[in-house]
Amino acid sequence: EDGYELWLRYRPLQQAGQVQQHVRAIVYNGAASPTVRAAIDELRRGLQGMTGKTPGSGTQVADGAIVLAKSGALPQGFKADGLAELGREGYLLKSATLAGKRVTVIAANDDIGLLYGAFGLLRAIGTGKALAAIDERSAPKLQLRVLNHWDNLDRTVERGYSGQSIWNWWELPDIRDRQYVDYARANASLGINGTVLNNVNSKAEILTAPWIAKVAALADVLRPYGIRVYLSARWSTPLELKETKTADPLAPEVAAWWRAKADEIYRVIPDFGGFLVKANSEGQPGPQDYHRTHADGANMLAAALAPHKGIVMWRAFVYAAEKPDDRAKQAYDEFKPLDGKFAPNVMVQVKNGAIDFQPREPFHPLFGAMPHTPLMMEFQITKEYLGFAMHMAYLGPLFEEVLKADTMQRPGGLTVAQVLEDTEHGKRPTGMAGVANIGSSRTWSGSHFDQANWYAYGRFAWDPQGDSRAFAREWAAQTFSRDPQAVAQIVDMMMRSREAVVDYMTPLGLHHLMDTGHHHGPGPWVDNLGRPDWNPTYYHKADKEGIGFDRTARGSKALAQYAPGVAARWSDPRTTPEQLLLWFHHLPWDYAMPSGRTLWNELVARYDRGVTEAEGLRARWEKLKPLVDERRYDEVAQRLDTQVKEARWWRDASLAYFQSVSGLPLPPGVKKPERTLEQYKAIKFPYAAGHH
Ligand code: BDP
Numbered sequence: 276e277d278g279y280e281l282w283l284r285y286r287p288l289q290q291a292g293q294v295q296q297h298v299r300a301i302v303y304n305g306a307a308s309p310t311v312r313a314a315i316d317e318l319r320r321g322l323q324g325m326t327g328k329t330p331g332s333g334t335q336v337a338d339g340a341i342v343l344a345k346s347g348a349l350p351q352g353f354k355a356d357g358l359a360e361l362g363r364e365g366y367l368l369k370s371a372t373l374a375g376k377r378v379t380v381i382a383a384n385d386d387i388g389l390l391y392g393a394f395g396l397l398r399a400i401g402t403g404k405a406l407a408a409i410d411e412r413s414a415p416k417l418q419l420r421v422l423n424h425w426d427n428l429d430r431t432v433e434r435g436y437s438g439q440s441i442w443n444w445w446e447l448p449d450i451r452d453r454q455y456v457d458y459a460r461a462n463a464s465l466g467i468n469g470t471v472l473n474n475v476n477s478k479a480e481i482l483t484a485p486w487i488a489k490v491a492a493l494a495d496v497l498r499p500y501g502i503r504v505y506l507s508a509r510w511s512t513p514l515e516l517k518e519t520k521t522a523d524p525l526a527p528e529v530a531a532w533w534r535a536k537a538d539e540i541y542r543v544i545p546d547f548g549g550f551l552v553k554a555n556s557e558g559q560p561g562p563q564d565y566h567r568t569h570a571d572g573a574n575m576l577a578a579a580l581a582p583h584k585g586i587v588m589w590r591a592f593v594y595a596a597e598k599p600d601d602r603a604k605q606a607y608d609e610f611k612p613l614d615g616k617f618a619p620n621v622m623v624q625v626k627n628g629a630i631d632f633q634p635r636e637p638f639h640p641l642f643g644a645m646p647h648t649p650l651m652m653e654f655q656i657t658k659e660y661l662g663f664a665m666h667m668a669y670l671g672p673l674f675e676e677v678l679k680a681d682t683m684q685r686p687g688g689l690t691v692a693q694v695l696e697d698t699e700h701g702k703r704p705t706g707m708a709g710v711a712n713i714g715s716s717r718t719w720s721g722s723h724f725d726q727a728n729w730y731a732y733g734r735f736a737w738d739p740q741g742d743s744r745a746f747a748r749e750w751a752a753q754t755f756s757r758d759p760q761a762v763a764q765i766v767d768m769m770m771r772s773r774e775a776v777v778d779y780m781t782p783l784g785l786h787h788l789m790d791t792g793h794h795h796g797p798g799p800w801v802d803n804l805g806r807p808d809w810n811p812t813y814y815h816k817a818d819k820e821g822i823g824f825d826r827t828a829r830g831s832k833a834l835a836q837y838a839p840g841v842a843a844r845w846s847d848p849r850t851t852p853e854q855l856l857l858w859f860h861h862l863p864w865d866y867a868m869p870s871g872r873t874l875w876n877e878l879v880a881r882y883d884r885g886v887t888e889a890e891g892l893r894a895r896w897e898k899l900k901p902l903v904d905e906r907r908y909d910e911v912a913q914r915l916d917t918q919v920k921e922a923r924w925w926r927d928a929s930l931a932y933f934q935s936v937s938g939l940p941l942p943p944g945v946k947k948p949e950r951t952l953e954q955y956k957a958i959k960f961p962y963a964a965g966h967h
Contacts, residue, residue, distance in 0.1 A: 276904040278718035281461050281726055282753040285324030285401065289757070297370075297379055297406040298322045299339035300331040305348060309499035310386035314343065314393035317460065321397040338376045341396070346384045355382045357412065364466070364501070365414025366392030368399065370407060379406055387468075387501040394464040402752045413737075416696050419586070419622070419651065419706030420736035421469035421505065422462070423551065424713070427967070428481065433474050434657050434965040436664035437714030437721035442472060448492030455493060458713070459500035465733025469503045471708075475553040475590065477509040479516050482536060491543040498546065505548035505588070510572065511560040512536075523565035524575040533579040541583040549585035550576055551624070551708075556593045569593075569609065570616040577618035586704060587621045588651060591641060592631075594808060601824075601831035602808040603629040607640050611836075615647035622651040622704055627677045629833070630814075632710075633786040634661050634777040635673070637845075637855050640836035642691045643682030649703045652678075652695055652739075656728045657712035659794055661776050663964060664712070664721025666918045667892055667911075668776045669769035671731040671743025678739045683840035692739035707736040722914055723907050726754065727769060744770060761902040768895050771888060777854070779885025779922040780929075783878060784823070784858035787814040788929065793963030796921070797928040800956060815857070817936045821864055822874070823857035834859060864937050875939050882926040883945065889915075889922035928955035 288294055301318050303311060315332065318341060323329045336342060336350055349355055350373050358367055366389065367382040381392035395413060400406065425433040426440035441454055462470070472490060473481050480486055494504045513519040513532040523529055540547050554561025554572055562572030573589040580587060594605040606629060617623065623645065628636025632655040642650060654674055661668040678692040697705050709732040712720045720726045727750045734746045744766065751765040780797070781788055788811045790798030802812040816824055826833035827846045834842045845851045848860045853869065856862070866874040893915040900908055927948035934941065935952055948955075 276907050278723050278726065278907060278910075279457075281719060282730055282750055283321070283397075283460060283464060284753065285321045285397070286757075287327060288325045288400070288403075290403075291326045294400055294406060295326045295328055296339050297377075298326060298330050298341055298400075300333055300337055300341070301343065302333055302336060302340045302378075303343040304334045304350075305345075308386050310390050310501065311343065313460075313463075313499050314381075314386075314390040317390075317397065318393050321400070325397075325400060336373050336376050336378055338378075340376070340378045342373070342378050342380045343389050343393070344380060344382050345386070345389065346382070349382060350380070353380055353382070355380075358382055358384065361388070361412060361414040364388055364391060364468070365412070366395060368392060368396050368409050368411040370409050379409060390463055390501060391466055398464070398749065398753070401757075402749050403757060415466055415737045416739060417705045417707050417736055419469055419548075419588075419704060419708075420465075420467050420733065421471060421548075421588075421706065421708050422467060422656075422711040422713070423471045423475065423507075423653070423708050424711045425474040425476075425657075426472065427474050428478055428486075431967050432714055432965065433476060433967060434655075434659040434710070435712075435714050436657065436964050437712060437719060437725075438716035439714060441713060441715050442493065444486075444489055447489035451492055451496055454715070455496045459497045459502055461719075461729075462502055462733065463500040465730065466737040467733050468501050469505055469548050470497065470711075471505040471507055471548075471551045471588075473507045475507045475551060476557075476559060477507040477553070479509050479512040481506055482508065482512050482540075483516065484539070487540055487543060490540075494544045494547070503546050503548035504544065505551055505586075508550040508552055508576070509560070510552065510554045510562070510564075521565070522560065524562045524567050524572045525565075530575050530578065533576055537579040537583060537585065541585075547583065547585060549580050549587055549620075551588040551590070552576065553590045553592065555595075556590065568613060568616070570613045570621075573621045573623075574616075574618045577620045581618070581620050585620065587618075588624045588706075588708065589617075589621055590653070591623050591625045592653075596806045596808070599807045601826065601833050602813075603826065604831060604833045604836060607644065607836045610641060611644055613648075614645040617648050620704070622649045622706060624651040624653045624708055626653045626655075627673075630786055632660050634668075634773065634781050635676075635784070635854060636786065637858060638677050638680040638682065638691050640833075642680075642694045643684030643689050643838065644836070646684075649697060649700075649705065650694060651706040651708055652691070653708045653710070654732060655710040656732050657710055657965075658725070658728070659965065660789055661773070661780075662918065662921065663795060664725050665914055666776055666921065667722075667724045667768070667772045667915065669724065669731070669743075669747060669772050670728045671735075671746050672770060672773050674731060674735045675741075675743040678735065681841075683838040695739050707739065709733075709736065718910075723754070723911055724769070724772075724914075726750075730754075755907070756902055758902055761899060764895060764899055764902075768892050772892060775885050775888035775892065775922070777885070778881045779889060779925045782881030782885065783853060783874075784855040785815055786858060787811055790960070793960055793966040795960060795963055796958065797925050797932075797955065799929055799932045800952070816861055817933060819936065819938060821862050821866070822878075822933070822937075823861040824859070825861040826859045830861065864939060875937055876942050878933065879930060879941060879945055882930055886919075886922045886926050889919045893919050923949070924955075928952075931955055
């Protein structure tokens, strides 16, 4: 057990005999496409693993068979109620009696629905659902469910903590690593149907013919699993390749270049998904270099892709040094005025919060504020700001918190999930992106528990109204053990883990206190970087009097970007959720918290709670030793030891620093930081993981 099999381990079931009578054979009537073959292969693999017997295969309905059927060719007498509404990717799982035989039907409108249904059935079996009367229907609520790989062409991965990129660019297109198929299976099992192969900080070369051939080879491997490939496009590509004299989006030669480039790509990848673009952000080139807007840029690319039904995913992650007043406001300021100005095949991809993938952020004010533009969510699965792959932090609750947040942009409420689902507009593209945590390490994700973040992301992309605890349960049962006690304990650990990280890194709405560049470890004292908005001191604004970023009407006015209902609630510290308090307010150290403590004492208590929680995770894991296989037990234990050590470091360094600013004593009984502030400041990490 080294983790390579992910949640697709298919270990023997206790009730194998019972299940076996429902899975004796796999029946499919018709010529099997590669997608249907993948579905049948997966069912055989999974059922063989879980029941110990390989199911037979055939074309005739027989007792105890799994019948795969498409809407045009449903077996006689099978009532597929509501199948049509499930769309191309949806599926039904239903037990039925056909011609006197008891069968389980996987019904779908298309081959890909059958593949998703096969995975759905295996998940149901693997998590202990009874097959005798199974009746499930499922269809994705978002159209584009994509991973964003921040993978470079030299196989390093920006913010990657799982080894090298799995894309072996050097050996492609001739060598097609078997891992690509396993990647496709894992993603298809969740319904992920798109992947952006390269870093948003992109290179021009990716759009040259030799690289397009490599991309085409990957597309060929992924296609049967319903996964389309996309590329991050560098704005200035034609200029850098010296094929145009400018990258001005309104220059006809530039538009013509991109049209020809799109045609070239689609000749070899007919189902190419489109481009993801990071423009005029953190030094990347973009249309603003030519005094054009993001819409001018996005629409020019969209026109090149439109004849091929491709999509532009244009990122709203922008902030400029010239506008130091509040970085949190900039995406909204730049994009809100462009609402309605984007071509129909452009989606604006918005990070979950307005700063940058922090352990906790309020939802991004753009959600619900651009009704005339399809918005796509961008989550970060890789844990750049949450302890890399060394700390346990199950991100399900983070995703859920954002998705369930009410933007109040409509009477009666409008959650972020509803904004993404966009049901009232019907035909517009919808989607979610997750910055992948996948690499060539045997665990794929750098640690066993980080696999759960990939899993939960995929499940939320399928159903943004899903439940993080239910996803954790499914994942734990398939990945670790079906023992109910083990599952309960593991899920309990997972569900508390992210809050622990919030507490020992950035409690009470603090943010961006991580050390420079690599973002590993505390750096709340850092105040000397090239731009003010790169400094942690810019974000916490702590001084002798108090702490926090005032984003109310008296401060940066960022709150005005939210709907009036939200703004009103969060403009008063008394009605602001404690967990966002210092995100929106600058408060005196002796501010009275609901707990009865002063703000200073509360801050100390939160840091302490974070450490206690981290210690608790370690202790709980110890109890699981008899229930978990040895190697994975040990690998997780090592990481939890590290997490405890680093939680203490975070707590001690942060308190040492904030105490030096507030001048206040630690409350009685509270442990002093182990080292001096100067010692914490001296800790440096050249060559940190994921930072190039
Ligand atoms: C930041 C990362 C940086 C990314 C950037 C982005 O530190 O590596 O390039 O986001 O999303 O969080 O473009």
